[in-house]
Amino acid sequence: MKKSISRLYFPPLFFTTLPAQSVLDKYGDRIELLGIPFKGPMELCQIFIAIFLFIAFFQSGLDKVIDRKGNLDFLKAHFSDTPLIKIIPIMLLILTFLEIIGSLMLGYGVYYAFVNRSTLWIFYGFVVIAITIVILFAGQRIAKDYLGAADLVPYFILIMLGIMSMY
Numbered sequence: 057m058k059k060s061i062s063r064l065y066f067p068p069l070f071f072t073t074l075p076a077q078s079v080l081d082k083y084g085d086r087i088e089l090l091g092i093p094f095k096g097p098m099e100l101c102q103i104f105i106a107i108f109l110f111i112a113f114f115q116s117g118l119d120k121v122i123d124r125k126g127n128l129d130f131l132k133a134h135f136s137d138t139p140l141i142k143i144i145p146i147m148l149l150i151l152t153f154l155e156i157i158g159s160l161m162l163g164y165g166v167y168y169a170f171v172n173r174s175t176l177w178i179f180y181g182f183v184v185i186a187i188t189i190v191i192l193f194a195g196q197r198i199a200k201d202y203l204g205a206a207d208l209v210p211y212f213i214l215i216m217l218g219i220m221s222m223y
Contacts, residue, residue, distance in 0.1 A: 092170055098221045103169050105218040106178045109185055110162040112211070117155035120148060138198050151191065158184035179222050186215045 087094050094100055120127050131144045140147065158181050165177030189212045196205035 090170075092173075094169075094173065099169065099173075099175055102175045102178050102218055102221055103166055105214060106162040106166050106169075106181060109181070109211070109215065110159045110166070113155045113185055113188070114159035114163070117152055117159060120152040120155065124148070134201065135195070135199050140195065140198060147195070151188065154184060154188040154191070158188055175222065179219065182215050182218050186212065186219070189215065
């Protein structure tokens with residue numbers, strides 16, 4: 057059996073090295089998305105983080121507008137044993153406003169990044185969404201919903217990575 061294996065013919069293709077092009081080799085210090093050049097991969101990461109957060113927070117804000125009564129009922133039950141029970145309608149209004157404004161800033165920021173090649177509006181959106189997450193986190197901790205608070209941590213880390221990539 058060993059003799060038959062050693063007599064197999066391997067085409068030269070398996071032994072030649074094909075030149076592999078890295079992104080740096082292909083584009084230099086610039087990268088393209090849909091034919092639009094960007095300064096580098098950091099801007100591309102910021103755009104994808106912004107799209108991801110836009111989807112999450114715009115949907116959440118829209119849900120708070122469309123199903124306001126359901127959200128109020130949920131929050132009243134969630135915060136029933138806390139001092140925040142008295143200000144739930146105001147809290148819901150503030151959170152809805154921050155989620156929608158922050159997500160719209162991110163959406164506009166993606167557009168602005170393609171048109172003007174600047175991620176300035178994405179940065180503004182990251183800051184508003186980070187404030188929103190901090191408020192949500194504080195509310196979850198006050199309600200002693202520690203698992204709910206822990207679920208917010210990956211979003212916050214993603215936002216912080218997006219902000220840190222700006223510098």
